[in-house]
Amino acid sequence: MYKKIIGAMVAVSMVVGGTSVMASPGKDLRILPIIVNGHKVQFPDTEPYIDTNGRTMVPVRFVSEKLGGDVTWDVATKTVGIKYKGKNITLPVGSKTVSIDSTMIELDTTAEMYEGRTMVPLRFVSEAMESKVSFDQGAHSVLVSDAAFIAKVAAGTVKVTPWGRQLSGEASTEWNKLSDLPNSFYNVKKGDKDVMTNKEYMSMKNEFTEKKWMDSWAEEIRQYYSTQLNVDYRTITEAGFAKAIMNNMPDRGEYFNDQSSAGIKEYVRWVKKNKVIAKGYADPEISMVRRAYGKEFVRTYFKFMIISATDTSQTFQDNYNVTLASDSFKLQKGVWYGGYSDVSVSSNYANMQYANYKVLSTENMFTKGRYEYSILTTNK
Numbered sequence: 001m002y003k004k005i006i007g008a009m010v011a012v013s014m015v016v017g018g019t020s021v022m023a024s025p026g027k028d029l030r031i032l033p034i035i036v037n038g039h040k041v042q043f044p045d046t047e048p049y050i051d052t053n054g055r056t057m058v059p060v061r062f063v064s065e066k067l068g069g070d071v072t073w074d075v076a077t078k079t080v081g082i083k084y085k086g087k088n089i090t091l092p093v094g095s096k097t098v099s100i101d102s103t104m105i106e107l108d109t110t111a112e113m114y115e116g117r118t119m120v121p122l123r124f125v126s127e128a129m130e131s132k133v134s135f136d137q138g139a140h141s142v143l144v145s146d147a148a149f150i151a152k153v154a155a156g157t158v159k160v161t162p163w164g165r166q167l168s169g170e171a172s173t174e175w176n177k178l179s180d181l182p183n184s185f186y187n188v189k190k191g192d193k194d195v196m197t198n199k200e201y202m203s204m205k206n207e208f209t210e211k212k213w214m215d216s217w218a219e220e221i222r223q224y225y226s227t228q229l230n231v232d233y234r235t236i237t238e239a240g241f242a243k244a245i246m247n248n249m250p251d252r253g254e255y256f257n258d259q260s261s262a263g264i265k266e267y268v269r270w271v272k273k274n275k276v277i278a279k280g281y282a283d284p285e286i287s288m289v290r291r292a293y294g295k296e297f298v299r300t301y302f303k304f305m306i307i308s309a310t311d312t313s314q315t316f317q318d319n320y321n322v323t324l325a326s327d328s329f330k331l332q333k334g335v336w337y338g339g340y341s342d343v344s345v346s347s348n349y350a351n352m353q354y355a356n357y358k359v360l361s362t363e364n365m366f367t368k369g370r371y372e373y374s375i376l377t378t379n380k
Contacts, residue, residue: 029226031281031303033141034058034122036066037149038158038166039180044377045336046117047281047303048142053109056142057119060091060111067129067146073118080111080118084129091120100128138215139163139286140222161287162211176202176287185285185299185340189369191292198290207354217345217357218284221300224248224359228317229280229304231271238268250348250358263362267317276315280304284343295346295360302365303338303376306331318365326363332375339373341365 032048034041041062048058061071064082069089072081082089091098091111098105111120122142126133131146143164145153152158159167161178168179174197175186202209227244242264246257270276283301290297306315312331314320319328331337346360347353365371 029230029281030140030222031283032056033139033283034063034144035141035164036063036144037146038153038160038164039066040165041066042301042338044338046115046119048122049114049119051109051112051119051121055109056122057109057112057114058122058125059117060120060125061118063122063144064125064129067126067131067144069129080120082125082129087128089125089128091125093118098124136164138212140219163287165287172199173197174199178285178287181285181288184372185288187372188299188342191297194292194294196291198288201290201296202287207352210354213354213357214286214289216355217289217296217298218286220248220345220358221282221284221298221343225280225282225300225302229278229282229302231316232277233272233275233308234277236268236271238265241268248359250346250356250360252348267320270314270320274310274314275308276306277308278304278306278315282343285340295344296357297342297344299340300343300364301338301340302373303336305336306333309333316365318363322363322366325367327366327368327371336376337373338376339371341371342367 028050032050034048043059043062046059048056051057060080060082064071064084067084069082069084072083073079074081078093080091080093082091087100089098089100093111093113096107096110098107098111105124107121107124109121111118113119122144123133126144129146131144132150134143134145135141136143141163145164149158153160159169161167161176166179168177170177172186176199177186207213224245227241242261245264246260249260251257281303283303285299285301288299304316306312309315312333313328315331319326322328341364343364344360345357347356347358349356361367
Protein backbone atom coordinates (compact mmCIF):
# COMPACT_ATOMS: atom_id res chain seq x y z
CA MET A 1 0.00 0.00 0.00
CA TYR A 2 1.29 3.44 -0.85
CA LYS A 3 0.55 6.45 1.31
CA LYS A 4 0.45 10.23 0.81
CA ILE A 5 2.40 13.50 0.38
CA ILE A 6 2.01 17.32 0.21
CA GLY A 7 3.21 20.91 -0.12
CA ALA A 8 2.33 24.14 -1.88
CA MET A 9 4.23 26.91 -3.57
CA VAL A 10 2.48 29.95 -2.14
CA ALA A 11 3.45 33.44 -3.25
CA VAL A 12 3.93 35.92 -0.42
CA SER A 13 4.75 39.54 -0.15
CA MET A 14 5.18 41.70 2.84
CA VAL A 15 6.68 44.86 4.18
CA VAL A 16 8.82 44.66 7.26
CA GLY A 17 10.87 47.79 7.41
CA GLY A 18 11.38 49.12 3.90
CA THR A 19 11.30 45.83 2.02
CA SER A 20 8.12 45.33 0.06
CA VAL A 21 6.55 42.07 -1.10
CA MET A 22 2.79 41.32 -1.51
CA ALA A 23 0.23 39.28 0.45
CA SER A 24 -3.14 39.55 2.19
CA PRO A 25 -4.71 37.76 5.16
CA GLY A 26 -5.42 34.13 4.45
CA LYS A 27 -3.45 33.92 1.21
CA ASP A 28 -0.12 32.83 2.63
CA LEU A 29 -0.68 29.68 4.68
CA ARG A 30 2.84 29.52 6.12
CA ILE A 31 3.38 30.39 9.75
CA LEU A 32 5.19 33.70 10.37
CA PRO A 33 7.28 33.27 13.54
CA ILE A 34 7.79 36.32 15.74
CA ILE A 35 10.95 36.22 17.88
CA VAL A 36 11.03 38.72 20.73
CA ASN A 37 14.36 39.13 22.55
CA GLY A 38 15.53 35.71 21.41
CA HIS A 39 12.31 33.92 22.38
CA LYS A 40 9.78 32.69 19.84
CA VAL A 41 6.22 33.76 20.66
CA GLN A 42 3.65 30.98 20.60
CA PHE A 43 0.13 32.21 19.96
CA PRO A 44 -2.73 30.08 21.32
CA ASP A 45 -5.07 30.73 18.39
CA THR A 46 -4.80 33.55 15.82
CA GLU A 47 -1.38 33.77 14.15
CA PRO A 48 0.33 36.88 12.76
CA TYR A 49 -0.45 37.66 9.14
CA ILE A 50 0.21 40.24 6.43
CA ASP A 51 -2.65 42.69 5.88
CA THR A 52 -3.78 44.12 2.53
CA ASN A 53 -1.39 47.04 3.01
CA GLY A 54 1.55 44.68 3.30
CA ARG A 55 2.06 45.17 7.03
CA THR A 56 2.77 42.45 9.57
CA MET A 57 -0.15 42.25 12.00
CA VAL A 58 0.08 40.55 15.39
CA PRO A 59 -2.26 39.93 18.34
CA VAL A 60 -1.50 42.96 20.50
CA ARG A 61 -1.23 41.42 23.94
CA PHE A 62 1.35 38.67 23.40
CA VAL A 63 4.11 40.75 21.81
CA SER A 64 3.48 43.95 23.80
CA GLU A 65 3.62 42.19 27.15
CA LYS A 66 6.84 40.42 26.22
CA LEU A 67 8.39 43.86 25.63
CA GLY A 68 7.22 45.05 29.05
CA GLY A 69 4.03 46.85 28.09
CA ASP A 70 0.65 46.79 29.84
CA VAL A 71 -2.27 46.37 27.43
CA THR A 72 -5.74 47.79 27.95
CA TRP A 73 -8.93 47.67 25.88
CA ASP A 74 -11.61 50.37 25.83
CA VAL A 75 -14.80 48.58 24.83
CA ALA A 76 -16.78 51.76 24.22
CA THR A 77 -14.30 53.32 21.78
CA LYS A 78 -12.75 50.06 20.55
CA THR A 79 -9.29 51.40 21.31
CA VAL A 80 -6.17 49.48 22.25
CA GLY A 81 -3.99 51.11 24.87
CA ILE A 82 -0.39 50.19 25.70
CA LYS A 83 1.42 51.70 28.68
CA TYR A 84 5.20 51.49 28.42
CA LYS A 85 7.77 53.34 30.54
CA GLY A 86 5.46 56.28 31.11
CA LYS A 87 4.28 56.38 27.49
CA ASN A 88 0.63 55.99 26.50
CA ILE A 89 0.25 54.39 23.08
CA THR A 90 -3.27 54.23 21.61
CA LEU A 91 -4.57 52.52 18.46
CA PRO A 92 -8.29 52.87 17.68
CA VAL A 93 -9.56 49.89 15.69
CA GLY A 94 -10.27 50.92 12.10
CA SER A 95 -8.40 54.25 12.28
CA LYS A 96 -5.06 55.09 10.70
CA THR A 97 -4.59 57.87 13.27
CA VAL A 98 -2.77 56.61 16.37
CA SER A 99 -1.02 58.40 19.19
CA ILE A 100 1.98 58.28 21.48
CA ASP A 101 1.06 60.50 24.43
CA SER A 102 -0.20 63.73 22.83
CA THR A 103 1.55 63.17 19.47
CA MET A 104 -0.81 62.06 16.69
CA ILE A 105 0.68 59.77 14.02
CA GLU A 106 -0.80 58.72 10.68
CA LEU A 107 -0.14 55.11 9.66
CA ASP A 108 -0.79 53.39 6.33
CA THR A 109 -2.78 50.61 7.98
CA THR A 110 -5.14 50.20 10.94
CA ALA A 111 -5.59 48.03 13.99
CA GLU A 112 -8.36 45.53 13.29
CA MET A 113 -10.36 42.69 14.80
CA TYR A 114 -9.66 39.25 13.37
CA GLU A 115 -10.90 35.92 14.71
CA GLY A 116 -11.74 37.60 18.02
CA ARG A 117 -8.27 39.08 18.49
CA THR A 118 -7.18 42.70 18.26
CA MET A 119 -4.46 42.83 15.62
CA VAL A 120 -1.97 45.70 15.49
CA PRO A 121 0.91 46.62 13.13
CA LEU A 122 4.01 45.00 14.58
CA ARG A 123 6.57 47.56 13.48
CA PHE A 124 4.75 50.61 14.85
CA VAL A 125 4.02 49.01 18.22
CA SER A 126 7.53 47.57 18.61
CA GLU A 127 9.31 50.78 17.65
CA ALA A 128 6.99 52.81 19.91
CA MET A 129 8.24 50.49 22.66
CA GLU A 130 11.86 51.31 21.71
CA SER A 131 12.62 48.01 20.00
CA LYS A 132 14.28 47.16 16.70
CA VAL A 133 12.38 45.11 14.08
CA SER A 134 14.03 43.09 11.30
CA PHE A 135 12.84 40.46 8.85
CA ASP A 136 14.87 37.29 8.29
CA GLN A 137 13.81 36.48 4.75
CA GLY A 138 15.58 33.12 4.62
CA ALA A 139 13.95 31.92 7.82
CA HIS A 140 10.61 33.67 7.05
CA SER A 141 10.56 35.17 10.54
CA VAL A 142 10.47 38.56 12.24
CA LEU A 143 12.94 39.50 15.00
CA VAL A 144 12.03 42.11 17.60
CA SER A 145 14.79 43.14 20.01
CA ASP A 146 14.97 45.85 22.65
CA ALA A 147 18.12 47.78 23.53
CA ALA A 148 18.84 45.74 26.67
CA PHE A 149 18.75 42.45 24.76
CA ILE A 150 20.90 43.81 21.92
CA ALA A 151 23.47 45.00 24.48
CA LYS A 152 23.59 41.58 26.15
CA VAL A 153 24.18 39.86 22.81
CA ALA A 154 26.90 42.36 21.90
CA ALA A 155 28.60 41.82 25.28
CA GLY A 156 28.43 38.06 24.92
CA THR A 157 26.40 37.54 28.10
CA VAL A 158 23.58 36.14 25.97
CA LYS A 159 24.35 33.68 23.18
CA VAL A 160 22.06 33.41 20.16
CA THR A 161 21.83 31.13 17.14
CA PRO A 162 22.12 32.42 13.56
CA TRP A 163 18.30 32.52 13.67
CA GLY A 164 18.27 34.99 16.58
CA ARG A 165 17.16 32.46 19.19
CA GLN A 166 18.67 32.53 22.66
CA LEU A 167 20.69 29.50 23.74
CA SER A 168 19.80 28.27 27.21
CA GLY A 169 23.36 27.58 28.30
CA GLU A 170 22.12 24.36 29.90
CA ALA A 171 24.64 21.55 29.70
CA SER A 172 23.64 18.79 27.30
CA THR A 173 25.64 16.12 25.51
CA GLU A 174 23.05 15.87 22.70
CA TRP A 175 21.40 19.25 22.08
CA ASN A 176 22.27 22.91 21.61
CA LYS A 177 19.31 23.76 23.82
CA LEU A 178 17.22 26.87 23.27
CA SER A 179 15.90 28.87 26.21
CA ASP A 180 12.32 29.04 24.91
CA LEU A 181 11.67 25.36 24.21
CA PRO A 182 9.97 23.08 26.77
CA ASN A 183 11.86 20.11 28.19
CA SER A 184 9.39 17.79 26.45
CA PHE A 185 10.80 19.00 23.11
CA TYR A 186 13.95 17.00 23.75
CA ASN A 187 12.20 13.80 24.82
CA VAL A 188 12.27 12.04 21.50
CA LYS A 189 12.86 8.48 20.31
CA LYS A 190 16.51 8.00 19.40
CA GLY A 191 17.73 6.21 16.31
CA ASP A 192 19.98 3.20 16.58
CA LYS A 193 21.77 3.46 13.24
CA ASP A 194 23.93 6.19 11.67
CA VAL A 195 23.18 8.45 14.64
CA MET A 196 24.48 12.00 14.90
CA THR A 197 23.12 14.12 17.74
CA ASN A 198 22.04 17.71 17.22
CA LYS A 199 25.18 18.90 18.96
CA GLU A 200 27.42 16.72 16.78
CA TYR A 201 25.57 17.72 13.64
CA MET A 202 25.80 21.47 14.19
CA SER A 203 29.47 21.19 15.11
CA MET A 204 30.33 19.94 11.58
CA LYS A 205 30.33 23.55 10.32
CA ASN A 206 30.19 22.61 6.65
CA GLU A 207 27.66 23.10 3.84
CA PHE A 208 25.07 21.00 5.72
CA THR A 209 25.08 23.48 8.61
CA GLU A 210 25.17 26.62 6.45
CA LYS A 211 22.16 28.78 7.28
CA LYS A 212 20.98 29.42 3.72
CA TRP A 213 20.72 25.70 2.99
CA MET A 214 19.10 24.85 6.29
CA ASP A 215 16.60 27.66 5.70
CA SER A 216 15.72 26.05 2.37
CA TRP A 217 14.98 22.73 4.12
CA ALA A 218 12.73 24.53 6.58
CA GLU A 219 10.90 26.25 3.73
CA GLU A 220 10.20 22.88 2.09
CA ILE A 221 8.63 21.71 5.36
CA ARG A 222 6.55 24.88 5.74
CA GLN A 223 5.29 24.65 2.16
CA TYR A 224 4.58 20.93 2.43
CA TYR A 225 2.42 21.35 5.52
CA SER A 226 0.78 24.58 4.41
CA THR A 227 -1.09 22.33 2.00
CA GLN A 228 -1.51 19.25 4.15
CA LEU A 229 -2.90 21.06 7.16
CA ASN A 230 -5.21 23.36 5.20
CA VAL A 231 -7.69 21.11 3.42
CA ASP A 232 -11.32 21.68 2.50
CA TYR A 233 -13.38 18.89 0.95
CA ARG A 234 -15.47 21.48 -0.91
CA THR A 235 -12.53 22.91 -2.90
CA ILE A 236 -9.73 20.32 -2.91
CA THR A 237 -8.77 18.80 -6.27
CA GLU A 238 -6.66 15.76 -7.02
CA ALA A 239 -4.51 17.51 -9.61
CA GLY A 240 -3.86 20.63 -7.54
CA PHE A 241 -3.12 18.71 -4.38
CA ALA A 242 -0.79 16.30 -6.18
CA LYS A 243 1.16 19.10 -7.86
CA ALA A 244 1.64 20.92 -4.57
CA ILE A 245 2.82 17.77 -2.86
CA MET A 246 5.35 16.79 -5.49
CA ASN A 247 6.95 20.24 -5.36
CA ASN A 248 8.19 19.55 -1.85
CA MET A 249 9.29 15.93 -2.08
CA PRO A 250 12.29 14.38 -3.84
CA ASP A 251 11.77 13.36 -7.45
CA ARG A 252 12.42 9.62 -7.41
CA GLY A 253 11.60 8.82 -10.98
CA GLU A 254 8.53 7.98 -13.02
CA TYR A 255 7.50 4.80 -11.21
CA PHE A 256 7.65 6.28 -7.71
CA ASN A 257 5.98 9.48 -8.87
CA ASP A 258 3.11 7.48 -10.38
CA GLN A 259 2.72 5.59 -7.11
CA SER A 260 2.76 8.84 -5.22
CA SER A 261 0.08 10.31 -7.45
CA ALA A 262 -2.15 7.27 -6.88
CA GLY A 263 -1.75 7.64 -3.10
CA ILE A 264 -2.61 11.33 -3.27
CA LYS A 265 -5.76 10.69 -5.29
CA GLU A 266 -6.84 8.06 -2.79
CA TYR A 267 -6.42 10.53 0.07
CA VAL A 268 -8.27 13.33 -1.76
CA ARG A 269 -11.22 11.00 -2.35
CA TRP A 270 -11.20 10.25 1.36
CA VAL A 271 -11.17 13.98 2.22
CA LYS A 272 -14.31 14.45 0.13
CA LYS A 273 -16.03 11.38 1.58
CA ASN A 274 -15.04 12.26 5.15
CA LYS A 275 -16.00 15.95 4.69
CA VAL A 276 -12.68 17.18 6.07
CA ILE A 277 -12.06 20.87 6.71
CA ALA A 278 -8.91 21.70 8.67
CA LYS A 279 -6.38 24.46 9.13
CA GLY A 280 -2.91 24.63 10.58
CA TYR A 281 0.77 25.47 10.40
CA ALA A 282 4.19 23.84 10.63
CA ASP A 283 7.15 25.68 12.15
CA PRO A 284 10.45 23.78 11.78
CA GLU A 285 13.03 24.23 14.53
CA ILE A 286 15.76 23.95 11.95
CA SER A 287 18.66 24.53 14.36
CA MET A 288 17.56 21.36 16.16
CA VAL A 289 18.34 19.07 13.20
CA ARG A 290 20.00 15.71 13.83
CA ARG A 291 20.72 12.57 11.80
CA ALA A 292 19.70 8.91 12.02
CA TYR A 293 19.11 6.11 9.52
CA GLY A 294 20.93 8.08 6.81
CA LYS A 295 18.56 11.05 6.84
CA GLU A 296 18.07 14.31 8.69
CA PHE A 297 15.29 14.79 11.24
CA VAL A 298 13.96 18.27 12.01
CA ARG A 299 11.94 18.80 15.18
CA THR A 300 8.89 20.75 14.03
CA TYR A 301 6.13 22.59 15.86
CA PHE A 302 2.69 21.70 14.53
CA LYS A 303 -0.44 23.69 15.22
CA PHE A 304 -3.73 22.50 13.75
CA MET A 305 -7.51 22.47 14.11
CA ILE A 306 -10.09 20.11 12.67
CA ILE A 307 -13.19 22.09 11.76
CA SER A 308 -15.17 19.33 10.07
CA ALA A 309 -14.75 15.54 9.69
CA THR A 310 -16.92 12.49 10.08
CA ASP A 311 -13.93 10.42 11.21
CA THR A 312 -11.51 12.68 13.10
CA SER A 313 -8.90 9.94 13.40
CA GLN A 314 -8.12 10.24 9.68
CA THR A 315 -8.04 13.86 8.58
CA PHE A 316 -4.53 14.61 7.33
CA GLN A 317 -2.31 12.60 5.04
CA ASP A 318 -0.05 11.96 8.03
CA ASN A 319 -2.79 10.08 9.92
CA TYR A 320 -4.73 8.61 7.00
CA ASN A 321 -4.47 4.85 6.45
CA VAL A 322 -1.26 4.78 8.47
CA THR A 323 1.45 2.14 8.54
CA LEU A 324 2.59 0.46 11.76
CA ALA A 325 5.12 3.27 12.22
CA SER A 326 2.44 5.85 13.06
CA ASP A 327 -0.59 6.33 15.28
CA SER A 328 -4.11 7.26 14.25
CA PHE A 329 -6.64 8.26 16.91
CA LYS A 330 -9.72 10.44 17.26
CA LEU A 331 -9.06 14.15 17.63
CA GLN A 332 -11.46 16.79 18.89
CA LYS A 333 -13.10 19.22 16.50
CA GLY A 334 -13.01 22.97 17.04
CA VAL A 335 -9.87 23.10 19.19
CA TRP A 336 -6.33 24.17 18.44
CA TYR A 337 -3.73 21.45 18.99
CA GLY A 338 -0.06 22.30 19.38
CA GLY A 339 3.06 20.23 19.83
CA TYR A 340 6.18 18.76 18.30
CA SER A 341 7.14 15.90 16.05
CA ASP A 342 9.97 14.98 13.67
CA VAL A 343 10.00 15.62 9.94
CA SER A 344 12.56 13.72 7.88
CA VAL A 345 14.29 15.43 4.97
CA SER A 346 16.68 14.05 2.40
CA SER A 347 17.71 14.24 -1.25
CA ASN A 348 18.20 11.82 -4.12
CA TYR A 349 20.98 13.97 -5.60
CA ALA A 350 24.45 12.43 -5.65
CA ASN A 351 26.17 15.82 -5.38
CA MET A 352 25.30 18.92 -3.36
CA GLN A 353 22.63 17.03 -1.45
CA TYR A 354 22.41 19.86 1.11
CA ALA A 355 21.10 22.19 -1.63
CA ASN A 356 18.25 19.87 -2.58
CA TYR A 357 16.74 18.52 0.63
CA LYS A 358 12.98 17.99 0.59
CA VAL A 359 10.39 16.27 2.77
CA LEU A 360 11.11 12.56 2.62
CA SER A 361 8.44 10.73 4.60
CA THR A 362 4.67 10.84 4.20
CA GLU A 363 4.15 10.02 7.89
CA ASN A 364 5.71 12.58 10.23
CA MET A 365 3.17 14.15 12.56
CA PHE A 366 2.14 11.00 14.43
CA THR A 367 5.22 8.77 14.20
CA LYS A 368 5.40 6.57 17.28
CA GLY A 369 7.78 7.81 19.95
CA ARG A 370 8.39 11.13 18.19
CA TYR A 371 5.32 13.32 18.80
CA GLU A 372 3.50 15.05 21.64
CA TYR A 373 0.43 17.34 21.30
CA SER A 374 -1.87 19.17 23.69
CA ILE A 375 -4.96 21.33 23.29
CA LEU A 376 -4.11 25.02 23.19
CA THR A 377 -7.55 26.62 23.06
CA THR A 378 -11.07 26.10 21.77
CA ASN A 379 -12.38 27.79 18.65
CA LYS A 380 -13.78 31.29 19.06
